Amino acid sequence: MALNDLINAKNQIPLHASEFGLPYGMGRSYGDVGLNPDGLLWLTSGLNHFIAFDENTGLLSCESGVLLRDIQRLFIPRGWILPVTPGTQMVTVGGAIANDIHGKNHHAYGSFGDHVKYIKMMRTDGQVIEFGPNLNPEWFAATVGGLGLTGVILQAQIQLKPTSGPWLDTETIPYTNLAEFFELADSSEQDWEHTVSWIDCLSGGGKGIFMRANPSTSMKTVMAKKTKKMPFTPPISLVNQFSLKPFNFAYYNLQKYRSGKGVAHYEPFFYPLDKLLEWNRMYGPKGFFQYQSVIPREVGYDATKAMLHEIEKANAGSFLAVLKTFGNRQSIGMLSFPQPGVTLALDFPNHGDRTLKLFERLDSIVEEAKGRIYPAKDARMPRELFEAGYPQLQAFQQYRDPNISSALSRRLMGS
Numbered sequence: 001m002a003l004n005d006l007i008n009a010k011n012q013i014p015l016h017a018s019e020f021g022l023p024y025g026m027g028r029s030y031g032d033v034g035l036n037p038d039g040l041l042w043l044t045s046g047l048n049h050f051i052a053f054d055e056n057t058g059l060l061s062c063e064s065g066v067l068l069r070d071i072q073r074l075f076i077p078r079g080w081i082l083p084v085t086p087g088t089q090m091v092t093v094g095g096a097i098a099n100d101i102h103g104k105n106h107h108a109y110g111s112f113g114d115h116v117k118y119i120k121m122m123r124t125d126g127q128v129i130e131f132g133p134n135l136n137p138e139w140f141a142a143t144v145g146g147l148g149l150t151g152v153i154l155q156a157q158i159q160l161k162p163t164s165g166p167w168l169d170t171e172t173i174p175y176t177n178l179a180e181f182f183e184l185a186d187s188s189e190q191d192w193e194h195t196v197s198w199i200d201c202l203s204g205g206g207k208g209i210f211m212r213a214n215p216s217t218s219m220k221t222v223m224a225k226k227t228k229k230m231p232f233t234p235p236i237s238l239v240n241q242f243s244l245k246p247f248n249f250a251y252y253n254l255q256k257y258r259s260g261k262g263v264a265h266y267e268p269f270f271y272p273l274d275k276l277l278e279w280n281r282m283y284g285p286k287g288f289f290q291y292q293s294v295i296p297r298e299v300g301y302d303a304t305k306a307m308l309h310e311i312e313k314a315n316a317g318s319f320l321a322v323l324k325t326f327g328n329r330q331s332i333g334m335l336s337f338p339q340p341g342v343t344l345a346l347d348f349p350n351h352g353d354r355t356l357k358l359f360e361r362l363d364s365i366v367e368e369a370k371g372r373i374y375p376a377k378d379a380r381m382p383r384e385l386f387e388a389g390y391p392q393l394q395a396f397q398q399y400r401d402p403n404i405s406s407a408l409s410r411r412l413m414g415s
């Protein structure tokens with residue numbers, strides 16, 4: 001059965017074999033990696049079946065449209081958890097593989113692809129290819145982090161990790177400058193599985209809140225909190241120069257007041273934004289960009305300081321600003337984003353030229369530091385920066401499916 005027939009049968013959407021397409025998960029990528037203007041999107045929401053689970057080994061086989069949320073909710077009560085999970089659980093297994101997503105525990109568990117044992121993928125000519133870390137490993141390296149461009153992932157086998165339950169022992173520590181952040185990150189790597197920090201992007205010196213957590217054996221009961229929704233799109237961004245400073249001031253001081261040890265359920269700890277549906281509407285009709293870079297550790301302090309300085313000078317950024325370190329491990333995928341170093345991720349309300357000009361200055365800092373930008377969060381990086389940041393790009397190109405293309409691939413790879 002050819003790819004179009006398969007997806008068509010599952011989704012009952014009429015497709016035309018002549019048009020080029022792109023696999024589509026939950027559309028949770030920020031930029032244009034999952035967009036295909038003038039082409040087709042192959043929705044994988046129909047590929048949503050669990051196939052097998054070995055409760056002795058934690059090996060899970062499922063179709064690629066299964067949501068990480070459903071894996072967590074089904075298997076955590078059975079003593080198994082996803083080893084790597086991003087800041088939202090509303091993503092598919094296919095999307096998690098295609099962007100080789102990372103979580104708050106990169107230093108301990110790497111990225112998503114490190115835990116994938118097998119992939120079954122269909123090319124647009126109908127050919128089905130099976131691969132894994134030890135089976136056709138070159139296809140594995142191209143498809144993990146392959147931005148959906150090598151074929152449609154149909155199924156995957158993932159190694160889950162044993163867990164004692166849904167709770168985490170947490171510690172929240174305010175820091176007042178970047179040097180303190182790095183000290184905290186370094187000293188936490190050994191004993192804490194999850195580390196992440198919120199940074200006040202307008203504080204100049206790099207003031208923020210450091211959070212770390214480990215799986216807990218706590219037996220608290222879950223008090224389900226209601227999910228809220230942004231009720232409408234405001235005519236202008238609610239994140240602006242008037243709201244940002246007071247918000248950051250209030251948030252920092254509230255978290256400082258609440259700092260110390262605690263116990264948290266995994267959902268609010270891992271996925272705080274999932275509690276406010278359609279939160280992106282708060283940026284108003286012009287929307288926002290996210291800018292996420294990773295900078296090698298040796299120059300991480302200076303480059304992060306320089307980026308924060310530019311952001312503060314431009315009076316830009318948002319309260320959604322995250323700073324964390326990646327562990328000293330290389331990623332499997334030819335185009336995987338994580339590399340040893342420090343990663344800064346920030347939302348920016350879209351102010352047109354003003355915002356794009358700021359990004360150009362941030363790009364220069366990233367380029368000089370020999371860092372890279374995360375394609376899953378990008379809609380505008382220059383092609384030269386992409387090529388410099390991803391030295392295996394040439395090798396990757398030979399695994400591309402000729403009938404798959406995205407707005408991002410046309411922008412950064414020419415097709």
Ligand SMILES: Cc1cc2nc3c(=O)[nH]c(=O)nc-3n(C[C@H](O)[C@H](O)[C@H](O)COP(=O)(O)OP(=O)(O)OC[C@H]3O[C@@H](n4cnc5c(N)ncnc54)[C@H](O)[C@@H]3O)c2cc1C
Pocket residue numbers: 022023024025026027028029030033034044064065085086087088090091092093094095096098099100101102103147148149151152153154273376406
């Ligand atoms: C609030 C929030 C927090 C986030 N936090 C993090 C984080 O901490 N770490 C992180 O790494 N990312 C993070 N992300 C980004 C998100 O995890 C990734 O963009 C993820 O890949 C989205 O998955 P998706 O199912 O929505 O895929 P989509 O966005 O629909 O697609 C992403 C890519 O995967 C490809 N794809 C999808 N399904 C398949 C398939 N079956 N076969 C082949 N290719 C496929 C698409 O073609 C596309 O290139 C966050 C996003 C949000 C909204």
